[in-house]
Amino acid sequence: MTSSKGLEGVVATQSAISSIIDDTLTYVGYDIDDLAVNASFEEVIYLLWHQRLPKADELVELKQQLADNMAVPQAVLDHFKTYDIKHVHPMAALRTAVSMLGLFDEEAEVMEPEANYRKAIKIQAKISTLVTAFGRIRNGQEPVAPKTDLSFAANFLYMLSGELPEAIEEEAFNKALVLHADHELNASTFTARVAVATLSDVYSGVTAAIGALKGPLHGGANEQVMKMLTEIGSVDNVETVINEKLANKEKIMGFGHRVYRKGDPRAKHLRDMSQKLTKIRGEEKWYDMSVKIDEIVTGQKNLPPNVDFYSASVYHSLNIEHDLFTPIFAVSRTSGWLAHILEQYSNNRLIRPRAEYIGPGMQTYVPVEER
Ligand SMILES: CC(=O)SCCNC(=O)CCNC(=O)[C@H](O)C(C)(C)COP(=O)(O)OP(=O)(O)OC[C@H]1O[C@@H](n2cnc3c(N)ncnc32)[C@H](O)[C@@H]1OP(=O)(O)O
Numbered sequence: 001m002t003s004s005k006g007l008e009g010v011v012a013t014q015s016a017i018s019s020i021i022d023d024t025l026t027y028v029g030y031d032i033d034d035l036a037v038n039a040s041f042e043e044v045i046y047l048l049w050h051q052r053l054p055k056a057d058e059l060v061e062l063k064q065q066l067a068d069n070m071a072v073p074q075a076v077l078d079h080f081k082t083y084d085i086k087h088v089h090p091m092a093a094l095r096t097a098v099s100m101l102g103l104f105d106e107e108a109e110v111m112e113p114e115a116n117y118r119k120a121i122k123i124q125a126k127i128s129t130l131v132t133a134f135g136r137i138r139n140g141q142e143p144v145a146p147k148t149d150l151s152f153a154a155n156f157l158y159m160l161s162g163e164l165p166e167a168i169e170e171e172a173f174n175k176a177l178v179l180h181a182d183h184e185l186n187a188s189t190f191t192a193r194v195a196v197a198t199l200s201d202v203y204s205g206v207t208a209a210i211g212a213l214k215g216p217l218h219g220g221a222n223e224q225v226m227k228m229l230t231e232i233g234s235v236d237n238v239e240t241v242i243n244e245k246l247a248n249k250e251k252i253m254g255f256g257h258r259v260y261r262k263g264d265p266r267a268k269h270l271r272d273m274s275q276k277l278t279k280i281r282g283e284e285k286w287y288d289m290s291v292k293i294d295e296i297v298t299g300q301k302n303l304p305p306n307v308d309f310y311s312a313s314v315y316h317s318l319n320i321e322h323d324l325f326t327p328i329f330a331v332s333r334t335s336g337w338l339a340h341i342l343e344q345y346s347n348n349r350l351i352r353p354r355a356e357y358i359g360p361g362m363q364t365y366v367p368v369e370e371r
């Protein structure tokens with residue numbers, strides 16, 4: 001038995017949700033370049049969950065269902081006040097909060113497809129409320145109730161800041177949500193599928209996925225990108241700092257990918273938004289620094305930026321606190337996780353690979369006093 005480290009190149013399941021072929025990403029056959037320019041996040045949610053775009057009335061219905069389900073139990077919000085919130089990573093808080101949501105859902109253990117679909121709506125609707133409420137409560141502010149006539153993207157920004165977003169902010173945030181929604185069998189989606197393939201419940205699947213997304217080699221990289229940009233501080237410092245990191249064999253966050261070779265097709269959309277938004281904010285340095293880092297890393301290492309690189313300066317330009325970047329990724333990717341969870345249930349088999357054993361051969365037990 002031989003193993004593939006990190007399961008590289010292993011095809012572990014079939015899926016009709018998204019595909020990456022020759023560096024082209026599609027959701028249900030729609031090119032991400034097309035969706036990024038034209039689709040609302042709500043349409044993408046429907047697309048991923050139903051494997052087709054919604055008709056007008058179906059979209060209205062989904063928006064209404066999401067709006068109707070945004071409130072979270074007060075006890076879950078109160079839980080944010082039971083620990084030292086300023087010293088807790090928001091992804092850790094989100095992981096626990098989503099798990100807690102399951103405790104208040106009387107259908108949590110009901111495994112009928114209709115009940116699982118209802119849970120998908122509830123989780124997708126409530127995750128925005130959780131992230132924005134966390135962001136406010138830790139700053140001593142009260143959570144802001146959603147405005148049900150706003151889009152998913154606008155509502156998130158409204159609930160976070162308490163102010164209605166400008167059109168360009170809503171457009172940029174919607175695009176970011178669309179771009180992050182699904183990505184074939186990435187680590188967190190795989191985690192979700194493994195969890196529910198035991199026929200565990202939907203909340204367990206999403207909670208497990210949040211834990212996997214949190215790490216800096218996956219979704220956590222966007223926060224680390226902003227940390228790096230902040231540490232570098234100015235365009236003049238880029239060359240020295242990046243060359244030193246490369247010489248020390250340090251990984252540059254936001255670069256490289258297990259699957260893409262020529263480049264991540266999502267990055268250019270985020271790059272364009274970063275350019276636009278940093279200019280509007282009068283903070284072009286974040287974009288300029290990012291471009292220079294990109295030139296060096298891509299030029300020297302042939303490692304193009306991934307989705308996490310330019311999203312950092314986009315979110316920063318939307319006045320979002322840096323440790324909320326990964327929770328925002330989770331808000332979007334929840335749509336993909338849920339699509340994969342529903343797909344896994346619909347044609348389930350336990351996921352249980354093998355390990356190539358490399359430990360000692362057969363040994364004989366020796367009592368503790370004789371060792
Ligand atoms: C949404 C997402 O999850 S996108 C990915 C987000 N993560 C990051 O941006 C973190 C930085 N990137 C990385 O760590 C990696 O590129 C990953 C985790 C994305 C992919 O990892 P893998 O496919 O396992 O590649 P692996 O880590 O083995 O790297 C292969 C080689 O490229 C190098 N490399 C890969 N990424 C980077 C990087 N960002 N900076 C510098 N070198 C890198 C490795 O050091 C390794 O070099 P070596 O062969 O000389 O040892």
Ligand SMILES: O=C([O-])CC(=O)C(=O)O
Nearest residue numbers: 182183185186187258307
């Ligand atoms: O697919 C991956 O390995 C990581 C990634 O880009 C994503 O999850 O969006």
